[in-house]
Amino acid sequence: MKLTLYSGTKNASSWAMRAWLALKEQNLAFEEHVVDIRRPQRFKNLAKIGEFSPPAAVPVLLVDSQVIFDSLAIMEFANEIGSKSLLPPDSPTRARVRSMVAWQHAGLSNLCPHLFFESAFYPDKRALSENEKKQIKFLFTVWEKQLSASNGPYLFGDISLADLSLVPTIIRIFRHQPDFTLFPRVASWGSQLMQRASVQEWLSDADRLEPVWYDDYLLSD
Secondary structure: OOOEEEOOOHHHHHHHHHHHHHHHHHHOEEEEEOOOOOHHHHHHHHHHHOOOOOOOOOOEEEOOOOOEEOOOHHHHHHHHHHOOOOOOHHHHHHHHHHHHHHHOOOHHOOOOOOOOHHHHOOOOOOOOOHHHHHHHHHHHHHHHHHHHHHOOEEOOEEHHHHHHHOOOHHHHHHOOOOOOOOHHHHHHHHHHHHHHHHHHHHHHHHOOOOOOOOOHHHOOO
8 A cells, every 4th residue: 555645835734744743653654745835836736736636735645546635534544554543442532532633623713813833933923912822721721621631641641633633733832932830731741742753853844944924923813
């Protein structure tokens, strides 16, 4: 079985990162094609992806000649064929993990819309707005409660698809220096995730790239 992943520009493609991490964490060998999704070339490049993948977006995983074109589906596939399970053994907890993944997949209720994934790689970062701090506090409260219930080190004990799906969100928030005073478990959990070999490999490539700038970043909500 040959796996070919079409991922995206490392400092601009959070969805591709999620799929890539699941494959890496499962020790699956795959060939990677990085699609430049920066403007203006993104339109031409993604049109080429559309020739074999209906959404014309990345990530896309080719399994021999079959096409899997959604990050969540790729993560589930990696879990099924990989060297370990990235889902808990009992049904209720598996459903809880999938709930967390689905929430992330839906955009976490549009959490911090001006803290783009790209902004995590800006050399100079603006301060968090009061509304962003409020939204982050809400999210940290959810995570802290879950980590307390599982006793860590990850959201559901062992590392799972929930943790991997949240890595890009953790990166963009943690690199803006939020207040961890009330959230020691979140601070420890996020730091452990960011130090995993797979995450460090992606970040090493991403941090070397020219930043992808968005004027909207300077707007705060």
